[in-house]
Amino acid sequence: xxxxxxxxxxxxxxxxxxxxxxxxxxxxxxxxxxxxxxxxxxxxxxxxxxxxxxxxxxxxxxxxxxxxxxxxxxxxxxxxxxxxxxxxxxxxxxxxxxxxxxxxxxxxxxxxxxxxxxxxxxxxxxxxxxxxxxxxxxxxxxxxxxxxxxxxxxxxxxxxxxxxxxxxxxxxxxxxxxxxxxxxxxxxxxxxxxxxxxxxxxxxxxxxxxxxxxxxxxxxxxxxxxxx
Amino acid sequence: xxxxxxxxxxxxxxxxxxxxxxxxxxxxxxxxxxxxxxxxxxxxxxxxxxxxxxxxxxxxxxxxxxxxxxxxxxxxxxxxxxxxxxxxxxxxxxxxxxxxxxxxxxxxxxxxxxxxxxxxxxxxxxxxxxxxxxxxxxxxxxxxxxxxxxxxxxxxxxxxxxxxxxxxxxxxxxxxxxxxxxxxxxxxxxxxxxxxxxxxxxxxxxxxxxxxxxxxxxxxxxx
Numbered sequence: 001x002x003x004x005x006x007x008x009x010x011x012x013x014x015x016x017x018x019x020x021x022x023x024x025x026x027x028x029x030x031x032x033x034x035x036x037x038x039x040x041x042x043x044x045x046x047x048x049x050x051x052x053x054x055x056x057x058x059x060x061x062x063x064x065x066x067x068x069x070x071x072x073x074x075x076x077x078x079x080x081x082x083x084x085x086x087x088x089x090x091x092x093x094x095x096x097x098x099x100x101x102x103x104x105x106x107x108x109x110x111x112x113x114x115x116x117x118x119x120x121x122x123x124x125x126x127x128x129x130x131x132x133x134x135x136x137x138x139x140x141x142x143x144x145x146x147x148x149x150x151x152x153x154x155x156x157x158x159x160x161x162x163x164x165x166x167x168x169x170x171x172x173x174x175x176x177x178x179x180x181x182x183x184x185x186x187x188x189x190x191x192x193x194x195x196x197x198x199x200x201x202x203x204x205x206x207x208x209x210x211x212x213x214x215x216x217x218x219x220x221x222x223x224x225x226x227x228x
Numbered sequence: 229x230x231x232x233x234x235x236x237x238x239x240x241x242x243x244x245x246x247x248x249x250x251x252x253x254x255x256x257x258x259x260x261x262x263x264x265x266x267x268x269x270x271x272x273x274x275x276x277x278x279x280x281x282x283x284x285x286x287x288x289x290x291x292x293x294x295x296x297x298x299x300x301x302x303x304x305x306x307x308x309x310x311x312x313x314x315x316x317x318x319x320x321x322x323x324x325x326x327x328x329x330x331x332x333x334x335x336x337x338x339x340x341x342x343x344x345x346x347x348x349x350x351x352x353x354x355x356x357x358x359x360x361x362x363x364x365x366x367x368x369x370x371x372x373x374x375x376x377x378x379x380x381x382x383x384x385x386x387x388x389x390x391x392x393x394x395x396x397x398x399x400x401x402x403x404x405x406x407x408x409x410x411x412x413x414x415x416x417x418x419x420x421x422x423x424x425x426x427x428x429x430x431x432x433x434x435x436x437x438x439x440x441x442x443x444x445x446x447x448x449x450x451x
Contacts, residue, residue, distance in 0.1 A: 066381060066427035067420045068388035071399055075420060078412035163295040167392065174296065187303040195300060198292040206291070 010189050013180050017190070020176035021197055027090075027172055028159040031097035035158065036151075038102025043109045061103045069100050070164055077168045093165040101158050108150035112143040145216040152209030156202050163194075173197060234414045238405050242415075245401030246422055252315070252387045252397060253431075256322040257380060263327025264376075268334025269360075282331065289328035295389055297321045302393040318390030326383050330376065337372035338364060369442035377435035384427055398422060 045057030064072070077092045087095075116139050124134040166175035177190035270282035289297065298321040305312060312320065341364050349359040391399035402419035406412050 062428065063420075063424055066385070066432075067423045068385040068399065070388040070391070071402065071416055071419050071423065074403065074406070075412070075416040078406060079416060082413060160293040163293045164389075174293070174299075178299075181303070187299075188307045191296065191300050191304050194296050195292045198296060199288065202291045203287060 006186070006189065009184070009186060010193065013190060013193075016176055016180060017173065017193055017197065020171065020173040021201075023171055024159070024162050024173040025201075027093065027097075027162045027165060027170065028155070030094050031101065031158050031162070032155050034094055034098025035101035035105050035154070038098050039105030039109055042102060042106035043113075046106065046110060061106065064100060064103045069096065069161060070167065072096050072100060073164060073168055089165070089169045093168060093170050097158060097161065097165075101154055104154050104157075105151065108147050108154065109143075111150065112147035113139065115146040116142045142220075145213070145220055148213050148216055149209070152206075152212070156205055156209070159202060159205070160198065231414060234409075234411060235418070238409075238415065241401050241405065242398065242418060242422065245396060245398035246426070248395065248397040249387055249399075249423075250426070252318055252322070252390055252395065253384055253426075255319045256326070256383060256387065259319060259323025260326040260330050260379075260383065263323060264330025264334050267327060267331035268338065271331055271335045272338055286328045286331055289325050290332075294321065294325045294386055295392070297325055298389055298393055314390070314393045314395045317393055318387075318395050322383060322386055322390070326379060326386070329379055333372050333375045333379065334368070336375075337368035340371050341367050367446055370439070370446055373435070373439045373442050377432070377439065380435060381427055381431060384423070384431055388423070 042057060042061055045053055046061075048054065073093065073096045076087075076096045077089065080087060080092070120138055120142065121134065124138050129138070162172055163174035165172055166178060169175070173194055177194045181187040181190040267282045267285055270278050271286070273279050273282070298318065301312060301321045302314060302317040305317075345363055345367065346359070349363045354363065387397065388399040391397050391403065394400070398419055402415045405415040409415070
């Protein structure tokens with residue numbers, strides 16, 4: 001074992017790693033899409049007028065939020081087959097990530113809706129707008145920019161949590177690195193490359209989200225354009 | 229096998245794992261608090277080199293996955309002649325990762341202290357060090373504790389990852405018992421429950437208590 005970086009080895013495994021990166025991006029994308037829907041469901045559970053549903057909803061959210069994603073993955077992956085539901089590692093991973101981050105996104109949605117001043121609702125009431133019209137034209141356009149930073153952060157968060165999927169055998173980037181490393185018994189290059197790939201993807205993503213946030217705020221007139 | 233039989237047979241093992249999880253939690257929390265304060269202060273430094281180092285550190289640790297960092301510390305560092313024990317590697321990786329997030333919280337907290345306080349300290353001819361220590365730092369706690377509490381709960385969840393580098397914590401024990409007995413629902417369910425109990429009934433109340441304490445200290449609760 002020596003600490004020398006081997007470029008030939010790096011280039012040998014690079015194509016494999018890049019392929020696996022596509023899997024990682026796909027996993028993050030699908031997981032995020034599911035999480036957005038799940039978040040909406042939890043949000044509805046929170047806003048229904050039935051106290052008992054609110055309470056159950058809150059406990060479920062609290063439970064999912066305060067337990068590790070890793071064990072949730074194991075739970076879904078190992079327990080469901082005992083009830084006769086056999087799902088592939090991919091499906092299990094996507095469901096778990098969707099559920100886990102759905103609870104976070106529901107909080108983002110809630111915060112965004114509550115960020116719209118109450119007077120806006122009252123004005124809509126006074127103008128006799130229907131609830132749907134109020135949401136569509138008045139509340140959601142104002143809530144959306146408030147939700148963007150949070151939603152963006154969790155997109156990056158999901159992306160960074162996809163390596164956990166390797167523990168149940170989803171063939172994403174980290175899984176590929178472990179496999180390659182085990183095969184050649186060289187972990188220096190694969191793991192370092194995983195780190196670098198993550199960096200090259202998540203830093204631009206974070207910058208992009210910051211830019212969107214600024215653009216939306218600009219379009220809404222919340223901040224003034226800086227004079228050049 | 230009933231659940232109680234399962235508990236009486238494997239409960240003690242899981243409790244041992246829980247003790248390890250709490251150990252990791254406490255050590256990593258101490259480390260992340262220290263790192264957050266140091267790098268949070270470096271981040272607002274006027275010296276571009278110091279600020280650059282802090283920004284680089286924060287972007288690096290926030291930009292990559294904790295699991296990758298953990299494996300890097302455990303499997304790659306030995307290539308450079310630094311062999312860390314699994315426990316140390318786990319604590320250091322988690323502490324450094326969360327320290328990067330915490331540094332941003334500390335920075336936000338310092339910047340959120342009203343400008344008048346800075347000017348007042350300046351007018352009273354305090355040295356920069358004294359201004360920080362006596363005026364600014366005591367006031368940031370009520371601001372930073374709520375987000376720091378969230379981060380600490382996240383840290384508790386992140387400690388589960390150390391099982392993957394062979395630290396014998398709760399997750400590791402649950403996996404172990406699962407592979408022996410194949411009672412997945414019981415062992416992972418129990419593990420989830422234990423994490424939930426630690427978080428909901430011990431960690432969160434403790435952090436809330438700290439928040440109340442900090443607010444009282446600067447007289448914010450009486451307003």
